Amino acid sequence: MSKPVPADFWAQPVVPLARALIGVTLLVDGVGGIITETEAYDFDEPASHAFGGPRGRNLVMFGPVGHAYVYKIYGIHWCLNFVGGDHPGSAVLIRALEPTQGVDTMIARRGLTDPRTLCSGPGKLAQALAIDHALNGAPLDRPPFQLFLGDTHDIVVGPRIGITKAADLPWRFGLGGSRYWSRAFPKDG
DNA sequence: CCGCTGATAATCT
DNA sequence: GATTATCAGCGGA
Numbered sequence: 777m778s779k780p781v782p783a784d785f786w787a788q789p790v791v792p793l794a795r796a797l798i799g800v801t802l803l804v805d806g807v808g809g810i811i812t813e814t815e816a817y818d819f820d821e822p823a824s825h826a827f828g829g830p831r832g833r834n835l836v837m838f839g840p841v842g843h844a845y846v847y848k849i850y851g852i853h854w855c856l857n858f859v860g861g862d863h864p865g866s867a868v869l870i871r872a873l874e875p876t877q878g879v880d881t882m883i884a885r886r887g888l889t890d891p892r893t894l895c896s897g898p899g900k901l902a903q904a905l906a907i908d909h910a911l912n913g914a915p916l917d918r919p920p921f922q923l924f925l926g927d928t929h930d931i932v933v934g935p936r937i938g939i940t941k942a943a944d945l946p947w948r949f950g951l952g953g954s955r956y957w958s959r960a961f962p963k964d965g
Numbered sequence: 966c967c968g969c970t971g972a973t974a975a976t977c978t
Numbered sequence: 979g980a981t982t983a984t985c986a987g988c989g990g991a
Contacts, residue, residue, distance in 0.1 A: 815983070824983090825983080849982065850982060850984050851982090852985075853984050853985070855983065857983085869983055871983085897984070898984075899984050899985060900985075937983075937984095938982085938983055938984070939982090939983055940981090958984095
């Protein structure tokens with residue numbers, strides 16, 4: 777039996793938070809699965825939307841922790857983040873999950889049948905879970921969101937994907953051995 | 966499995 | 979006008 781994530785879960789520093797989110801079960805209207813890949817974005821590093829202070833689309837990142845930050849990227853895809861950390865302006869990008877609940881619904885939304893590719897990337901995950909701007913700023917402790925703690929897992933670490941600034945920070949986390957990643961992690965040294 | 970390319974629009978310079 | 983926390987489709991290894 778899984779337990780909901782506690783309210784103080786979101787207040788830990790954002791990098792450990794991104795790590796702790798691996799293995800958590802995320803459901804949106806009952807559809808979702810086990811988070812397998814996350815990335816931390818801190819308030820004072822240039823890859824973060826919060827860099828430079830609160831303005832425009834990043835305002836939710838400076839709001840209360842434990843809320844969703846949803847934005848559109850490349851004019852096409854939505855990306856889901858969880859606001860958290862010990863300083864305003866930090867958030868965790870949810871990059872991938874292992875589908876466990878509502879798989880048929882995800883298949884219908886994505887138009888694909890391969891469970892490996894249903895949620896293996898932030899844009900794909902948003903499409904499969906029907907995430908869009910309507911959920912920007914929504915609290916994570918009530919419907920349509922449900923979040924449950926998972927078991928402890930082996931965690932793999934690597935540099936974040938798709939960014940050009942602060943690209944060396946090892947702030948990407950994955951569920952060790954999972955088949956549900958957006959991309960492989962660099963081999964451990 | 967990996968890399969390349971076009972799509973497409975809000976945000977930034 | 980350039981950039982962007984991406985993806986599907988394609989071709990090659």
